[in-house]
Amino acid sequence: MFGIYLKRELGRRKKAALVIALGLALGIALVITVDSVSAGMTQAQDKVLKSLYGLGTDMTVTKARTAPASGSSGGPNFKFGAKSSSSSTQSSDRVQTQGGQALKSTLVTEVAAQKGVDSAVGALSLNVTKVDGSFTQGKAQSSSGSSDSGGGQSQPGGGTSTGQPQVQGGGANFNVNSYSVVGVDVAHQGLGPLASMKITSGRTFTSAQTSAKVAVVSKSYAKEKKYKVGSTFKISGTKFTVIGIATPDSSESDTDLYIPLKPAQTLGDVKNQVTTIYVKATDSKQISTVKKEIQSNISGTTVTTSADLASTVSGSLSTASSLATSVGKWLSIAVLVAAFLVAALLTSSAVSRRVREFGTLKALGWPSRNVTRQVVGESMVNGLIGGALGIALGVGAAYAVTAISPKLTAQLGNTTGGGGMGGGPGGGGPGQQSTQDTLEIALTAPVSLTTIALAVGLAVTGGLIAGAMGGWRASRMRPADALRSVS
Template identity: 80%
Template sequence: MFGIYLKRELSRRKKAALVIALGLALGIALVITVNSVSAGMQQAQDKVLKSLYGLGTDMTVTKARAAPTGNSSGRPKFDFDAKADSGKSQSSDRVTTQGGQSLKSSLVTRVAAQKGVASAVGALSLNVTKVDGSFTQGKAKSSTSGSGQQGGPGGGRNGGTGTPQVQGGGASFDVNSYSVAGVDVTRQDLGPLATSKITTGTTFTSAQSDAKVAVLATAYAKENKYTVGKTFKISGTPYKIIGIAAPDSGESTTDVYLPLKQAQTLGDAKNKVTTIYVKATDSKQIDTVKAAVQKNISGTTVTTSADLADTVSGSLSTASNLATSVGTWLSIAVLVAAFLVAALLTSSAVSRRVREFGTLKALGWPSRRVTRQVVGESMVNGLLGGALGIALGVGAAAVVTAISPKLTAQLGSTGGGGGTGGPVGGGPGRQAASAARNTVDIALSAPVSVTTIALAAGLAIAGGLIAGAMGGWRASRMRPADALRSVA
């Protein structure tokens, strides 16, 4: 009886039922779209953090660079023999550590021993500035003064020779700067090379901890026409290229990867590192581990992915803020409005059915049965609206994924290591020579999760219950006398 009456009443009021369902559908669709876009923003930000932070890395330990002391300015200085033969090529490499003050390698063991730390690995970041070119010596020539003119020093008054002048000569030098990361070859899953994959050749082996071998970034190798098997020099030391690495996502700012011991030798930083990459045993305890490291190892700066996320700016950050703030509040406002409209329309429909409900009560229907009838109709409307809303929301999310709008993420300095480059606070190859930001382009997607679908279904049921509750309460208060008065 309940099902038959329910079907008949809904078929009689198709327009009203459709209006209520569409109102709920729009609110639910907006909620699904905003949640999906927000999830896409989170995924995009995670890609940015991984490309700049290190796959599997939860935090890094660095030390801020100290101010220059005495007459040391820290500026590069190159000395050349200006009396060299004309056209003779000269070259000089200046290798410096970058990203922060060096740390003792023994700190890696201390950090790894802290409670909550699963593993820790050290890395050394270097910057190589190469200057090469040649001097061309000028030639001294004398000019002859005209008759009757005053000669210059050493010249006569009449027909003497003028002051000797140097003509020609000069210098032509090219300056090239690139970054080098010293990698612990025994733990390549954690550190600067963890965010890249070898596309040509091989990576380091544990036996190459102090070998003169190198892995080059794809962009740097292509720019300088390096291939696997070739050899290049840094400060006169030859290194054999054994592999070419491409970043998993974004653009890596590291150009050359060397075994850590070789990097320490180049940078005159024996038993030193600039960054310690840390992986926690539990991602939920990262803040606790950070506090423990800072407390037990003084003078260091610990940077987590949350700290890094605060430095992300650009269109990704702007869109994420809009989705989080404006989008969330807008979806809530639309959903509340949809619920109110559904409730008001249901209550209004009940008011127009005074004769019907009054007659049913006169025939012996108790108030709870009338209420159940109204709630049942509202629940059907809510479920219909939920189905339409899920379809619209999934469709909108699919459109966003298909378009894949490009967003730009810029990573600023975290202030920990004196440079940019992610949570390393100046980790291997992550710092620009200046305060320039590392920029990554990310394609936005809008994944729809099962949780989002479940949320939409719950909202549909809630909308139906709210509308049915208001309508049922109004219907339950009607008396059979009301129906008789409406007939009269």
């Protein structure tokens, strides 16, 4: 009886039911779209952060670089020996640690022993500046054109030239090439800068290659230098062989070369030292607690978490994320509340126009609860229809965003401290004093099952709210009201 009557009444009031369902659908669709875009923003930010530190890294431990001594610039310098030849080719590599003051390797074990730390591994960031070119010796010539660099020259008129000799010709032509190198612990590659890289050609290091002169090269740098597996190159006279080409899992890598830790320490003249300690916590929810633990027990170090790093991300990605989080969510809530109120008012209005119907039903013996159940049932069906339409609209909008994939930029700024969580020198870590990289991220809007479940819950809630208001009004009607409405 209930189902037959429900079906008949909904069929009679298709237009009113459709208006109520569409109102709920728009609110639900907006919630799904905003929630999906927010999830895409979170994924985009995760991609940016993963480009700065190894996959699975929760925090890094570094130490701020001390100020250079008085009278010292602290910058790179090059010394070339004088040679007697008129044209001499010169070449020199300047290798410097990058990202903060070097830490003792024993500190890695000390950090790993802290409460809440699952594992820790050290890495050494280096910057290599290569200068090569040649000097050309100039020739001294007097104003009379003679190459003699002596005093005055005899002139045809009997006079002498007293002009000082001048150096003509000569000079220098040098090329400067700077690139980044990271020394990795080959026995623990699952944590640290190489963890976020994917080997696309060749292979990665083996645990036996702790002292081997081998390298994994980033794809972009290999393309620039035309390196391939088996190619060789030199750093400060040490020959390395390329064994693999790597591509970052997301965005771009700021590290050009990866080599085993021990050869890197030799190149940087920092034996048994690292610049960054990558840390993985036993519980990702206790990262802030582990950070405090390390800071309190190991003085003089800077602990940087992914949350600290996220605060340095700016650009259109950060702006869009803020809008989606604040304006978007509040707007969707406001529209959803308005949709609920409109549905409730329309249902109540529809009930007021059915005075004769409900009054007659009560006169025939229907209790108030049956009348209320009828109104709530109709509202629930309207809510479910609105939910289905809202899910379709919301999912369609989310897939449209994913198909368009608008590009967002993320500028990686700096935070205070020694080194950052950057995968290597030159890039991205908070400690890079003068570096700000810009990454381009394609925005997606993934729709999760949780979002769909939320939409269904909102549809049911909207139906219940509308039904409760309409049912309350219907239950207060008296049979006499029906008699007064008969013409």
